[in-house]
Amino acid sequence: MVICTSVPVVIPKDGSLTKVTIKDIVGTFLTNEWPNIDPEQLTVTHNTGYANVNCVVERPRPKDYIHSEPLKVFLKIYGELDGEIEVFKHLVPNKHEETQLCFDYGQSGLGAKVYGFFQTQNGILGRVDEFLDAxxxxxxxxxxxxxxxxxxxxxxxxxxxxxxxxxxxxxxxxxxxxxxxxxxxxxxxxxxxxxxxxxxxxxxxxxxxxxxxxxxxxxxxxxxxxxxxxxxxxxxxxxxxxxxxxxxxxxxxxxxxxxxxxxxxxxxxxxxxxxxxxxxxxxxxxxxxxxxxxxxxxxxxxxxxxxxxxxxxxxxxxxxxxxxxxxxxxxxxxxxxxxxxxxxxxxxxxxxxxxxxxxxxxxxxxxxxxxxxxxxx
CATH class of the missing domain: 3.90.1200.10 (Aminoglycoside phosphotransferase (APH), C-terminal lobe)
Structure with a gap:
């Protein structure tokens, strides 16, 4: 079961993200190495979709230890109208249900792994997923x-x-x-x-x-x-x-x-x-x-x-x-x-x-x- 985790950050309605905010979100779910990363060392590639903000986040490869957590992740911030057509709203999954679907399919080995599902202090929802080399x-x-x-x-x-x-x-x-x-x-x-x-x-x-x-x-x-x-x-x-x-x-x-x-x-x-x-x-x-x-x-x-x-x-x-x-x-x-x-x-x-x-x-x-x-x- 995927749980929606509250993260102590605020994301503006336009979806803009600072590197500190990104590190705090990812570090909530990847708790061993990501919380210790210097945010300024992160490389963030933004991709704006129809109604959401997506970005690939990469940290440097460590020089003094073998990493156990991924070096890259995919971060998705849901927009207010993400994927919705009003007349089908009674049929489609809500964001929590969608995340559960992604998690379940990821478990099959045929989809991206879901590391975490979150809600910010100002109510914005998002996901941290496996980065796909694809x-x-x-x-x-x-x-x-x-x-x-x-x-x-x-x-x-x-x-x-x-x-x-x-x-x-x-x-x-x-x-x-x-x-x-x-x-x-x-x-x-x-x-x-x-x-x-x-x-x-x-x-x-x-x-x-x-x-x-x-x-x-x-x-x-x-x-x-x-x-x-x-x-x-x-x-x-x-x-x-x-x-x-x-x-x-x-x-x-x-x-x-x-x-x-x-x-x-x-x-x-x-x-x-x-x-x-x-x-x-x-x-x-x-x-x-x-x-x-x-x-x-x-x-x-x-x-x-x-x-x-x-x-x-x-x-x-x-x-x-x-x-x-x-x-x-x-x-x-x-x-x-x-x-x-x-x-x-x-x-x-x-x-x-x-x-x-x-x-x-x-x-x-x-x-x-x-x-x-x-x-x-």
């Missing part, structure tokens, strides 16, 4: 069958993980997302914003996603689609590839569990396949210049996933079954992404043409997959 997953990585297999196995372990989270009915999510998509259906504001950005998306706004989404979930139920702890935000930036994995160790690590709740396992698998052609943090294009996942690669992924799922659950699923579910999961994943982007577009008055072009690409992928699966009939 890089973000790139599109060409999944064309390597070994990396692809590790991702499949890691995802199956996460989906089947034993956790203290409440298993909320998945229908609660589909009721919410269908209602919200209906709100954006025919919304003139979205059409106007897109046109002001120089890219029309009238066809997307006028498309009835809700009725199609119901057909997808009905089909999944009819083929026995299984459920698990889904990550939902399973983009490539949330998968790390280790630079120097040990012999026999998984090459990948999964990150960021702000959106975890029960759903069809197909959604995460389908999301992984779709996300290969998107690069959300690129400043020139959100659409990656690469080929999409091919069927042979998808089937290999599903075979590896099924093997790991069966090992964890005692089931006897086939790769073919998982593949059939994943084909429908692509549509679930795209609908989730489109909803979230329309939500942010509406609330932030976003008219960035790169985002709108990516929305249109998602829509194009949805139409193509929906037609191919012949769901209207």
């Amino acid at each position: 890089r973000n997953l790139e599109p060409e990585d999944v064309e390597d069958m070994n990396i692809r297999a590790d991702i499949a196995r890691g995802l199956a372990v996460f989906h089947t993980m034993t956790t203290q989270l409440e298993k909320k009915p998945i229908q609660s999510y589909y009721d919410t997302v269908t209602r919200e998509l209906a709100k954006y259906h025919h919304m003139d504001k979205l059409k106007t914003l897109a046109n002001e950005g120089g890219v029309s998306m009238d066809h997307l706004v006028d498309y009835d996603f809700g009725s199609r989404l119901r057909r997808v979930t009905d089909k999944l139920e009819s083929i026995g689609g299984k459920k698990g702890w889904c990550i939902h935000d399973f983009q490539f930036m949330n998968v790390m590839v280790k630079n120097n994995p040990m012999q026999g160790e998984s090459k990948i690590v999964l990150l960021d569990f702000e959106f975890v709740f029960q759903n069809y396992r197909a959604l995460d698998i389908g999301e992984h396949f779709v996300q290969k052609i998107f690069q959300w943090f690129d400043e020139e294009s959100k659409i990656a210049n690469c080929r999409p996942y091919i069927e042979e690669e998808k089937r290999h992924f599903c075979e590896e996933y099924a093997r790991q799922w069966n090992e964890k659950t005692g089931d006897s699923d086939t790769g073919e079954q998982v593949f059939a579910e994943s084909e429908l999961g692509v549509l679930l994943a795209i609908t989730f992404e489109i909803h979230n982007m329309l939500c942010f577009m509406d609330q932030d008055n976003d008219k960035d043409p790169l985002n709108i072009l990516a929305l249109n690409k998602l829509f194009e992928e949805f139409l193509s997959q929906y037609k191919r699966l012949e769901l209207e009939s």
